[in-house]
Amino acid sequence: MHVLCAxxxxxxxxxxxxxxxxxxxxxxxxxxxVVDSGPRRTMQEYLFGPGQLHxxxxxxxxxxxxxxxxxxxxxxxxxxxxxxxxxGFRVQTDIQPEIELGKPEQIIVRAAHxxxxxxxxxxxxxxxxxxxxxxxxxxxxxxxxVLDHSPCDVLLLRExxxxxxxx
Amino acid sequence: MLHIIFxxxxxxxxxxxxxxxxxxxxxxxxxxxxxxxxxxxxYILPGEALxxxxxxxxxxxxxxxxxxxxxxxxxxGIFDILAAQTGRLAKGSALRLLLGxxxxxxxxxxxxxxxxxxxxxTPVVFAMVTRLRLPPLPFMFACTFIADTASFLLPVSxxxxxxxxxxxxxxxxxxxxxxxxxxxxxxxxxxxxxLFLFRGDLRRKYKLKDLPSTEPxxxxxxxxxxxxxxxxxxxxxxxxxxxxxxxLVALGGAVLLLTGxxxxxxxxxxxxxxxxxxxxxxxxxGMFLVIRGIENLGLTKAFASVLMQLAGTxxxxxxxxxxxxxxxxxxxxxxxxxxxxxxxxLRAMGVSSQAHLGLIYAAILGCDLGPNxxxxxxxxxxxxxxxxxxKGLEVxxxxxxxxxxxxxxxxxxxxxxxxxxxx
Numbered sequence: 001m002h003v004l005c006a007x008x009x010x011x012x013x014x015x016x017x018x019x020x021x022x023x024x025x026x027x028x029x030x031x032x033x034v035v036d037s038g039p040r041r042t043m044q045e046y047l048f049g050p051g052q053l054h055x056x057x058x059x060x061x062x063x064x065x066x067x068x069x070x071x072x073x074x075x076x077x078x079x080x081x082x083x084x085x086x087x088g089f090r091v092q093t094d095i096q097p098e099i100e101l102g103k104p105e106q107i108i109v110r111a112a113h114x115x116x117x118x119x120x121x122x123x124x125x126x127x128x129x130x131x132x133x134x135x136x137x138x139x140x141x142x143x144x145x146v147l148d149h150s151p152c153d154v155l156l157l158r159e160x161x162x163x164x165x166x167x
Numbered sequence: 168m169l170h171i172i173f174x175x176x177x178x179x180x181x182x183x184x185x186x187x188x189x190x191x192x193x194x195x196x197x198x199x200x201x202x203x204x205x206x207x208x209x210y211i212l213p214g215e216a217l218x219x220x221x222x223x224x225x226x227x228x229x230x231x232x233x234x235x236x237x238x239x240x241x242x243x244g245i246f247d248i249l250a251a252q253t254g255r256l257a258k259g260s261a262l263r264l265l266l267g268x269x270x271x272x273x274x275x276x277x278x279x280x281x282x283x284x285x286x287x288x289t290p291v292v293f294a295m296v297t298r299l300r301l302p303p304l305p306f307m308f309a310c311t312f313i314a315d316t317a318s319f320l321l322p323v324s325x326x327x328x329x330x331x332x333x334x335x336x337x338x339x340x341x342x343x344x345x346x347x348x349x350x351x352x353x354x355x356x357x358x359x360x361x362l363f364l365f366r367g368d369l370r371r372k373y374k375l376k377d378l379p380s381t382e383p384x385x386x387x388x389x390x391x392x393x394x395x396x397x398x399x400x401x402x403x404x405x406x407x408x409x410x411x412x413x414x415l416v417a418l419g420g421a422v423l424l425l426t427g428x429x430x431x432x433x434x435x436x437x438x439x440x441x442x443x444x445x446x447x448x449x450x451x452x453g454m455f456l457v458i459r460g461i462e463n464l465g466l467t468k469a470f471a472s473v474l475m476q477l478a479g480t481x482x483x484x485x486x487x488x489x490x491x492x493x494x495x496x497x498x499x500x501x502x503x504x505x506x507x508x509x510x511x512x513l514r515a516m517g518v519s520s521q522a523h524l525g526l527i528y529a530a531i532l533g534c535d536l537g538p539n540x541x542x543x544x545x546x547x548x549x550x551x552x553x554x555x556x557x558k559g560l561e562v563x564x565x566x567x568x569x570x571x572x573x574x575x576x577x578x579x580x581x582x583x584x585x586x587x588x589x590x
Contacts, residue, residue, distance in 0.1 A: 009300035010371070039303045043293050061290050068294035075377065076300060 004117040005080070006108050006146070007033040009072060011123065012080030018157050019121050020087045029089040031080050032111055034104035035073050040065045105145035113151045121155045122146050134158075170208075174464045177204045181457050182500050194501065195446035198453025205460035219459050220452055225414045227448060229329050232417025236399065237283040238442035239424040242434055243392035244383040246275075246283075246291045254295060254378045261301050262362070262369040268292055268306055269358050272313035277320045278400040281535075284314035299373035305365040308570060312539055316357045316578065319535045320350045323403040323413055327506045327534045334510045335527050339407035345528040345589050349582035353536065356581075360574055388431035395423050454504045462511050471515035482525055483587035490529040490583030494575065497537025506534045525586050532582045539575045 003023070005015060012031075019029075043065060077093055084091045094111070112120050125140035138158070139147070147154055181201030185194045205211050211219075240246065253271050257263035276284045289310040296306045318325035322332055322342055332342070362369065383389035399420035406416045428434035461467060474492070478485035489509075496505040509530040516526070 039307070040293075040297075042304075043290060043307060064294040065290060065297070068297040071298050072300045075298075 001027045001119060002030060002115060002117045003027050003119045003121060004030045004032055004108070004112045004115065005084075006104075006120065006122040006142075007031055007076055007080045008123060009076050012076050013083035015121065015123065015157060016080055016083040016087055016089070019155070020089075022155065023119070025088040027089060029084050029091050030111070030115055030117060031077060031084065031091060031093045032108060033073050033077050033080075033094075034107045035069050036104050037069060040069060103142075103145075105142040105149075108142070108146055109149045109151070117152055119153050119155060120146060120150050121157065124156055124158045171464055173208060174205070174210050174460060175466065177201055177208065177210070178457060178461045178466075181453075182504070185500060185504070193446060195449040195453065198450045198457065198504075200453075202453040202456035202460075205457055208460075210460035210463055211456055215459070216456050219455050223333075223451070223455060225333050225412045226326060226329050226451070228412075228414025229417045230326055230447060230451075231443070232414060232419075232421040233280050233282065233326070234443045235421035235439070236396075236417065236424055237279055237287055238439050239421075239428055239434065240279070240283075240392055240396060241287050241442070242428070242438065243385070243389050245389070245392055245396065246287050247379065248381055248383055248389065249275075250288070250291045250295050251379045251381045254299070254373075255375065255381065259372050259375055261371040261373065264296070264299075264301075264373070265305060265309055265361070265365070265369055266358070268309050269313050269354075269361075272310050273317040273320070273354060276314055276317040277324050278396070278403060280323065281314040281318040281325050284317075285311055289314075295379055298379065299377050301371055301373055302368045305361065305368050309361060312357055312361070312570070312574065313354070315536055315539045316353050316574075317350065319346050319531055320354075321404070322407045325535050327502060328531055329413060330503075330506045331510055331527055331531050334514065336410065337524070337527075338410050339404065341524065342407070342528075345524060345586055346531070348589070349532060349585040352585065353578040353582055356578060357574060364570070364573075385431060385433045388427065388433040391427045391431065392424060395420065395427060399423075451503060451507075454507050458504070458507045458511050462515070467508070467511045468515040471512045474512060475516055478526075483584060486525050486529040486583040486587030487580065489526050490533040490579050490586070493530045493533025494537035494579045495533075497534050502534045502538050505537070506530075509534060525589070528586045529583045532586065533579060536575055536579050536582070539571050539578075 001023075003019070005019060007015065012033075016029075044062060081091055081093050108120065108122070111117075122143050124138055124143050139156070143156060147156065178201070181197055184192055184197035184201075188194070188197075202216075206213065206216060249271055250268075253267035254264060257267050272284045272288060275288055289307055292310050293303050293307050296303050319328060322328045322339065399416065402416045402420070403413060405411075406413055425434070458467070474488065478488040493505060493509050496508065499505075513523075513526060513530060516523075
């Protein structure tokens with residue numbers, strides 16, 4: 001089975017462990033990390049937008065932002081890839097920069113379609129952002145969109161309510 | 168009568184173009200055209216215009232000096248190294264890192280002014296937390312908010328403060344007597360609220376190995392710059408105490424750092440030139456002349472009498488009215504023209520430096536804090552960002568506005584009350 005695993009900034013290796021627990025490791029695993037450049041664009045609008053009295057945008061101030069995004073994406077992907085190879089998955093990796101006005105959730109759905117995946121694995125939310133662990137607010141925007149628009153089955157990983165050692 | 172109406176129209180049109188920026192017209196051009204029309208219309212005479220501009224030499228020098236100091240410090244790696252050290256001291260805790268960013272922002276704002284924090288520290292911190300795989304927006308908002316919240320800690324912390332103190336005088340002792348408690352309250356409130364609002368994100372950890380290097384690009388130049396910044400900070404405090412024009416310290420500091428940069432062969436001069444916003448000087452000059460034009464028409468006096476009626480004689484009430492109106496005004500137009508309007512209005516109210524200190528400091532508070540309400544101190548900018556949001560861009564600018572609504576009214580109100588009580 002081709003499985004698309006949507007890796008966030010953190011927790012990629014824990015995700016891989018959970019996937020192995022649920023479906024085993026005899027699958028082709030596509031690791032996808034989408035760089036959400038929305039916050040960086042907001043930063044650039046703040047630095048160079050109206051009200052800054054036409055300060056000349058300096059490449060030295062913009063390039064580190066893009067480089068930081070890519071470095072973080074590489075690190076997240078590398079963690080997940082190492083765990084996946086260790087677990088015995090057949091791994092393919094991809095880091096997708098956000099395309100124009102595209103959103104991570106759209107890119108995940110599009111990638112699943114393009115790669116012919118039978119399962120998308122995604123976390124309910126990107127870590128503890130103050131979201132409750134269950135209930136309507138427990139699923140973030142990206143996961144909600146993927147659930148609604150996915151061309152295949154979706155495995156939603158939640159923050160564990162019960163310590164797995166006590167099961 | 169027609170003469171007065173045209174004068175008001177020139178003023179209103181200048182402010183409208185600054186707010187809305189049709190066809191991407193720059194604020195500097197709008198202010199320059201407004202000033203030219205005031206001259207042509209005879210609302211201000213050429214000789215008077217020259218006197219007005221000559222009289223503002225301290226603010227020009229201060230702006231120029233500060234921009235150079237910040238730009239050289241940036242090239243020496245001061246902001247990058249300090250941010251990285253903050254990351255090391257926080258030992259992997261996002262909560263401690265946010266506190267550290269607030270503290271660093273407060274110190275930089277206090278001695279290098281709010282622009283250094285808002286425009287230089289913010290992207291440095293943003294890049295660092297992105298590498299650490301932490302959510303960047305809480306840290307970006309921390310930098311941009313503390314840049315304004317801490318900007319009335321000292322006279323040097325915001326060029327706006329110099330505008331007021333040049334008009335009304337006042338040494339460091341008197342300044343701190345009125346502003347220290349409000350500043351400490353606003354900074355504490357800002358930090359506490361952010362720790363609460365972003366508590367979910369702040370439970371995260373990061374790896375120290377992901378931090379950027381603390382090795383400066385040119386170690387001798389870095390040490391020289393760090394030492395020089397310490398000297399400049401002390402000089403600013405002493406100059407404030409003895410009421411020596413701060414532009415002399417700023418320009419002196421700039422010369423010192425430029426000399427060091429040339430000596431160590433580290434400065435990129437083209438980049439330095441790009442960091443200086445020459446349009447800012449045209450903008451400020453234009454606004455000084457436009458507002459002098461309406462002052463000559465007696466409009467600021469009329470506005471002052473309305474304000475006096477609203478404010479009454481109660482010091483608390485008058486501080487609140489002035490603080491709130493300047494904060495709102497700083498959001499309708501940029502906070503620099505608002506500060507110029509406010510100084511002109513306060514002079515028209517017959518405010519003297521001794522009798523009505525509370526009103527002067529309440530106006531400083533409003534002009535300094537007002538920009539926290541929207542991203543860059545202009546409701547027009549907010550509208551522009553909302554339009555971009557509809558095109559699918561990041562909505563964090565709206566989140567900024569929501570944060571501002573929570574933070575700014577309380578800070579302005581409590582700050583103004585503390586100033587009023589301190590009279």
